[in-house]
Amino acid sequence: MSDNTDTPVTVIGLGLMGQALAGAFLKAGHPTTVWNRTASKADRLVAGGARLAPTIGDALAAGPLAIICITDYHAVRELLDADGAELGGVTLINLTSGTSAQARAAAEWAEQRGARYLDGAIMALPAAIGTVEAVILHSGSRSDFDAHAPTLGALGTVTYLGPDHGLASLYDVAGLAMMWSVLNAWLLGTALVRTAGVDAATFAPFARQIAAGVAEWLPGHAEQIDAGAFPAEASALETDARAMAHLVEESEAVGVNAELPRLIKAMADRSIAAGHGKEQYPVLIEEFSRQRGD
Ligand SMILES: NC(=O)c1ccc[n+]([C@@H]2O[C@H](COP(=O)([O-])OP(=O)(O)OC[C@H]3O[C@@H](n4cnc5c(N)ncnc54)[C@H](OP(=O)(O)O)[C@@H]3O)[C@@H](O)[C@H]2O)c1
Structure with a gap:
């Protein structure tokens, strides 16, 4: 967490997240200037010691x-x-969510305007800001990040990913892909067991154990992907595909939504058709790494 609490900070945007960010800087003792299009959203922060800038230029x-x-x-x-928004000499850290292309374009634009620019992504809810649970990712110049990391530490666990400004946004969506995939798999599993009268709370500990077990496989699977070699050390894809057929059949038979099971099986079937049936599951990276027209 932050240890140079006299560094002044400006927070632009006081929505739910911006208020949490400004509040964390204030709490850590930083002289904090705030600006928001709707000025009244600064009231609570001003009461807590923040200074409200009258214009974006002043901020x-x-x-x-x-x-x-x-x-x-x-x-x-x-x-x-807008007129008067002078970026020269400012280190601008953009924690707004977006795509990697938007982040790279914003970096180029801001740097042309004389700013130092870091892009960032917040992987936390506003309530977690200011605690170690708040993961905040940054990409751009390493020296700019290092110069401000102690101040940014007031916000949570701040991480530097690399010089490509698009990285924070890419990690952001990759993290969301993980989150929604795990949740969707859990919801599908819950829908399946509920057809036999098992409630969600009974299934949840089992689901959690499976998710934790699968997470343990990631480093080994990552090694296969990076090496581009997928020897079937534990199970061949064609064996997995047979179990996928059971998942599809069971889902259809008990009347739950079979879209996700069919997608899982369709991807494996394509990989097997391309000759990868005797390789291990991470060979599916090839399916995930190319765009499909349909
Ligand atoms: N909330 C979360 O849990 C969360 C988590 C991770 C990341 N984020 C990201 O954080 C960012 C802000 O989210 P939020 O939850 O704070 O949203 P929010 O509560 O809806 O606040 C939106 C903010 O954007 C300002 N704004 C919108 N359009 C503007 C414009 N044209 N000019 C000037 N100001 C403008 C609003 O100003 P007014 O007050 O004047 O309308 C307000 O300060 C988003 O990119 C979001 O994806 C949020």
Whole structure:
């Protein structure tokens, strides 16, 4: 967590997340300037010691470090393109969610305007900001990150990913893919066992054990992917595909939604048709790594 608490910080955008960010800087003792399109959202922070900048230009001029966190990148560009929004000499950290292409374009645009630019992604809810549970990812210049990491530490667990400004956004969506995939698998499993009268709470500990067990496989599977070699050390894909057929059949028979089982099986079937049936499951990376037209 932060240990240089006299560094001034500006927070632009005081929605649910921006208020949490500004609140964490204040709590850590940083002189905190805030700005929001709807000024009244600053009231609670001002009562807690923040200074409300009258204009976006004033907010940017208040110190060397400005964090922006608003709805999307279009709003960021619109706001910072406004008259008087001078970026020269500011380190701008954009914690707004978006795509890697938007992050790279924003970096180029901000740097042309004289800013130092780091992109970031917040993998936490507002209530977690200011605790170690809040994971905040950054990408861009290493030296810019290092210069501000002690200050950013007031927000949570801050991590530097690399110089490509798009990395934080890519990790963000990759993390969301993990989250929704695990949750969807759990919901499907729950729907299946509920057809036999088992409630969600009874199934949850079993599901959790499976998820934790599968997580243990990731380092070994990652080694296969990075090596581009998929020897079937534990199970061949064609063996998995037979179990997938049971999943599809069971889902259809008991009347639960079989879309996800069919997708899982279709991907394995394509890989087997391409000659990978005797290889191990991570060979499916080839299916995930190419776009499909349908
Ligand atoms: N909330 C979360 O759990 C969470 C978690 C991770 C990441 N994030 C990301 O954090 C960002 C902000 O989310 P939020 O939850 O704080 O959203 P929010 O509560 O809806 O707040 C949106 C903020 O954007 C401002 N804004 C929108 N359009 C603007 C424009 N054209 N010009 C100036 N300001 C504009 C709003 O100003 P007004 O107050 O004037 O409307 C407000 O400050 C998003 O990119 C979101 O994906 C949020």
